[in-house]
Amino acid sequence: MPKIVTGLAAPLPLANVDTDVIMPKRFLITITHEGLADGTFADLRFDEAGEIRSEFILNKRPWSQATILVVGDNFGCGSSREHAVWGMRQLGIDACIGTGFAGIFYDNARKNGLALPIVSSKDRDILLQLAGRETSVEITVDIEGRVIRAEDTAIPFIMDDATRSGLINDVDDTRDTLTYADAIRAYEATLGAGMRVCVIK
């Protein structure tokens, strides 16, 4: 992913938005990654009849074009489903700014190039207000510099080093880890009897 993400931001101030809300379970009955854009925030975007809920922020202009979300506390809590992150990416979301994210969601995001800058409550509220303005404000998330810029404000954010470099360098973690195969084997050699699980078939 690029070192800098720029785009229109939409405010989504609800707290505790869980992964059931981000990706309702009826979209999980799948063995592929594809086709999850429609499922993303489906019950917020559409009503029971499948009609667009015009009052929902991502259905309103200009925010229907948003690529960045400013979110409430504890976003991404609940189930581990990575489908939530796949869907957000497929919907075109590149970054999601909040005060804190659930652990599994945070790791899933990193694996899929979704940046999750963490800011203070005060700064988040400033960004919520900015994002809520109808005269669309562009927000820039500088991942390398760990700073968010909007108009003339610059807001620092927290992102651990490994997540930051993982996002920027777009590494395949599985392949990367296999370059440490010798270390893994060396660790395994230290395991005592009774420390190697063998599941009965």
Next chain:
Amino acid sequence: MSRTLYDKLVDAHKVCDLPDGDMLIYVDFHIMNEYTSPQAFSGLDTKDLTVWRPEAHLAVVDHVNATRSQEPHDQASKLLIDNLEANCVKHGIAFYGLGDRRQGIEHVVVPEQGLVAPGMLIACGDSHTTTYGAFGALGFGIGTSEVEHVLATQTLRYKRLKTMLVEVDGHLPPGATAKDIIMKIVQVVGAGGANGYAVEFAGSAIRAQDLPGRMTICNMAVELGGRAALIAADEKALKAAAGRAHSDMLRYDNEDWASEPDAEFDKVFQIDAAEIAPLVSWGTSPDQSIPIDGEVPSVTPEMPPKTKAALIRALDYMGLEQGQPARSIQIDSAFIGSCTNSRIEDLRAAADILRGRKVADGVDAIVVPGSALTRVQAEAEGLDRVFVEAGFDWRPESGCSMCLAMNDDIARDGERIASSTNRNFEGRQGRGARTHLMSPAMVAASAIAGRLADVRDLQRETE
């Protein structure tokens, strides 16, 4: 420096540090289900990778299967189930599928099979993997990309978490259970209050719990954001891990799996067990709960606007009035099941309340044992008859069922459910469904009353 139990577990499983600040940790055992693993297997295929140690994994079917019969209820869920089986056959991985007498909800199956022992590190593509902390093992949920990673490398990239200690001391009052302890903890720490932390539960009220209760507590630790939950391993944990199918194979006795006495934690909470009453959730987040003899909260003038808005939104979704007494809330259905509360001990506790009583007219009551073996045990004890005579629907197959409603056990819009599960999120049990979390005994009491009810009233009658 003195180490916490969490530090000991991480240290014992560290393979190496990585240049970017993460580390690689070794996964002793990994569990998969049918809905968070398919894309992990296809990832292996695309990258032309093999499974590092096939024998260290187990796959179970639990999330999408029907519970009325062994037949999947539709083609889509059949596809998920068949796909998992095919992947397991291809890679030589143990598979406990439908009809296997060991099948059931993953977090019920694992302890039942003796696949957890103090000192282990266990990962699973499911957030409630924190359950294994009850044994002094480090269990945590992972996403699908990480499932691929652990299949291919037997390791995970890992960041050490901060540590939190939650001490619960004193005697639990009558009627209160492990479920009430953890619901109280979620209320005190807050949903998300433990994001970034590994949480250790300690204190006399925790130690007094047997393993099933400790599992309930660690299971729901994820509801406060804890990525890991731990309870020091003691005699009770060792005993519960012994005598099962895999117990003799496993021994991780390279450490004393408890925090050192003067180990320091980044955050500490203290809770007086004497103040824990039977709780029910009223809202749409697990920290929104009240004692059963309490009232739904009201907006107050001092309330910050965000809190007020969240309260009103939750009340609106739940169809409740401010200040409404919990015991006045009428229910449509009752559900006993889920990895939080569907073990034999939970079924016994509910049956004790139901014996000789009837479910109120108009209430749909369902019980889904956590595993096939749990069901067999319950039937041997005659618990199925107690449930059926009371008017419960005793399901012959095990699975997550109405905990997340990915099978055909789905609540209808507006349906209000007394539920022994772990999450009361909007839409969790069906679009528009209204979930009230509580202990299995409280679900039984509520099913009888046709409204949220205080189990202590019935316990007094029985005495």
